[in-house]
Amino acid sequence: MHLTRCQDQKHRTLEEYYGREIHPEDPRPYEYDDDGAMLALIQRLRDLPDERKIYGLTSGLDLCLLSQDTQSAPSFVRVHTVCKQMYFIEYLMPAQNAPWSQAYITGEASSEDKAVEMILIGMDKSGGWSQ
DSSP, X not given: OEEEEOGGGTTSOHHXXXXXXXXXXXXXXXXXXXXXXXXXXXXXHHTSSOOOEEEEEEETTEEEEESSXXXXXXXXXXXXXXXXXXXXXXXXXXXXXXXXXXXXXXEEESSHHHHHXXXXXXXXXXXXXXX
């Protein structure tokens, strides 16, 4: 899978952003993924034999997965990791199926394997990479 940081946030790579060290210029007063779960998940996604291009936009600790390289693109899938046993995955429902504008389906995974599976399902179900 081709996962790169969105061009609008190119000042740091995803690895630098989610690195173990909290940077003084970017304090994080909220719970921090300190066991490297997000970094491991990013690498796992990159290792998948999938040709789709994904652009990662960071928002706090969340990783928003976009199908276009601009921060104004919809966040079709959002990922939040707490640790290697707790992942929260959301995907944007297609407008024709959604009960309201910008409705998301949310789920929780207790393993990296399940998180990857849920991300792939979200990418398919959201329709963001169907072109």
